[in-house]
Amino acid sequence: MYQMILAVLLAAAPSTPAPVAISNFQFRPATLKIVAGQTVRFVNRDGEAHTVTATDRSFDSGGLDSGDSWTHRFTRPGRYAYICALHPFMRGTIIVLPKRRS
Amino acid sequence: MKRGAFLEHVAWTGAGIAYAVTAGGVFEGKALAAEGKAPSALDHIEFVQISDSHIGFHQAANTDVAATLKASIDAINALPRQPSFVVHTGDVTHLAKPEQFTAAKDLLSTLKAPLVVLPGEHDMIGSQKRFFDVFPPEHGRDGWRSWDDRGVHYIVLVNVFDFEKMGLLGGPQLAWLERDLSTQRSTTPLVVFTHVPLYALYPKWGWTTEDGVKALAMLQRFERVTVLNGHIHQVVRHQEGNIVFASANATAYPQPAPGTAPKPGPLTLPHDALLRAIGYRTVELQEDGRAVIGDSTLA
Numbered sequence: 167m168y169q170m171i172l173a174v175l176l177a178a179a180p181s182t183p184a185p186v187a188i189s190n191f192q193f194r195p196a197t198l199k200i201v202a203g204q205t206v207r208f209v210n211r212d213g214e215a216h217t218v219t220a221t222d223r224s225f226d227s228g229g230l231d232s233g234d235s236w237t238h239r240f241t242r243p244g245r246y247a248y249i250c251a252l253h254p255f256m257r258g259t260i261i262v263l264p265k266r267r268s
Numbered sequence: 269m270k271r272g273a274f275l276e277h278v279a280w281t282g283a284g285i286a287y288a289v290t291a292g293g294v295f296e297g298k299a300l301a302a303e304g305k306a307p308s309a310l311d312h313i314e315f316v317q318i319s320d321s322h323i324g325f326h327q328a329a330n331t332d333v334a335a336t337l338k339a340s341i342d343a344i345n346a347l348p349r350q351p352s353f354v355v356h357t358g359d360v361t362h363l364a365k366p367e368q369f370t371a372a373k374d375l376l377s378t379l380k381a382p383l384v385v386l387p388g389e390h391d392m393i394g395s396q397k398r399f400f401d402v403f404p405p406e407h408g409r410d411g412w413r414s415w416d417d418r419g420v421h422y423i424v425l426v427n428v429f430d431f432e433k434m435g436l437l438g439g440p441q442l443a444w445l446e447r448d449l450s451t452q453r454s455t456t457p458l459v460v461f462t463h464v465p466l467y468a469l470y471p472k473w474g475w476t477t478e479d480g481v482k483a484l485a486m487l488q489r490f491e492r493v494t495v496l497n498g499h500i501h502q503v504v505r506h507q508e509g510n511i512v513f514a515s516a517n518a519t520a521y522p523q524p525a526p527g528t529a530p531k532p533g534p535l536t537l538p539h540d541a542l543l544r545a546i547g548y549r550t551v552e553l554q555e556d557g558r559a560v561i562g563d564s565t566l567a
Contacts, residue, residue, distance in 0.1 A: 190530065190531060191531040191532075191533075212533065213327055213328075213329070213533055213534055213536075214531075214532075214533035214534060215325075215362060215363060215390070217393060217394075219431060221432060226394060228363070228364075228393060228394040229362070229363030229364060229365070229390070229393040229394070231324075231362070231363060232327055249431070249432060251389065251392075251393060251431040252389055252390065252393070253474060253532075254431065254432055254433060254434050254474065255472075255473075255474055
């Protein structure tokens with residue numbers, strides 16, 4: 167019973183999105199660890215447009231103009247490499263950890 | 269002529285400069301419209317190049333990119349003789365949004381001369397379909413193509429398809445280029461259009477084509493080759509053997525010269541300086557296939 171309540175609480179918890187800033191042609195932090203189900207908010211703080219594009223194409227923000235933000239919820243554990251499709255030398259990684267370690 | 273001197277000269281004449289490549293590979297500038305005499309270069313303009321209009325951009329570097337594209341188009345339409353065509357070497361839009369494509373197409377359709385459009389990486393954001401829906405290539409489905417006009421063999425190469433490695437031509441396009449060139453005589457003048465520079469102009473900022481050397485190797489046997497690109501928003505000239513390269517100004521905003529800033533990106537200048545850094549390019553082809561390139565600004 168207690169476990170069930172905890173599970174429900176965890177699932178329903180409105181977790182604050184983990185931030186990734188895009189500034190000076192860099193993703194900051196370049197590597198971010200989150201837990202499955204968590205949301206990441208990417209904010210473009212540059213004067214130039216950028217994108218957040220997974221190298222395996224599993225997610226793509228589309229064009230983010232200066233000041234634009236984009237959020238994405240990562241549901242599956244894994245290591246997600248992404249780049250800016252306009253400036254492919256900009257690289258970042260989201261490491262999604264499983265919700266519960268067995 | 270050094271870039272600084274070039275800009276100064278443009279500012280002084282307020283018209284533009286025509287360049288010819290001498291046998292030694294040195295660029296010689298001559299002011300257009302100097303001494304009230306119509307420059308010979310304007311009598312035989314073969315085609316005009318515009319680039320990097322970034323419709324949808326609305327930052328301080330240019331708060332009205334539609335107006336500067338329109339000013340470029342108006343100047344081209346006012347040329348005493350219309351060119352065979354106008355080529356736009358990519359980044360027509362800033363973020364590849366449908367309304368940006370619509371606005372860009374509406375403006376570009378006011379050109380009197382026929383239009384050839386290449387995609388830039390900004391036009392490929394999210395999907396490659398939108399660009400080709402708006403600007404369908406005349407031949408083939410791949411975007412790269414060639415045609416002959418008045419003794420010149422023109423080639424469009426697309427080096428923005430691979431979003432992870434930019435620029436990149438890729439195996440199929442290189443194989444097509446090899447087949448395309450195999451039917452051409454080495455005396456035929458070639459003019460090649462790309463978006464990203466085909467040579468390693470400044471790889472640190474991505475201003476290079478990873479497999480460009482393979483294309484350049486195929487072009488080496490030709491006596492007159494002119495490669496014109498956009499992407500870097502500034503005039504940069506270069507020569508390797510018989511191959512002359514010239515990057516064009518944008519119609520939207522300039523970017524820093526290689527290595528003069530920590531990163532590339534829009535360069536904000538006072539309005540009069542902005543107008544001296546954007547515009548269009550006229551290209552005259554002499555009988556021997558030599559290209560005379562004239563960069564005109566909106567100042």
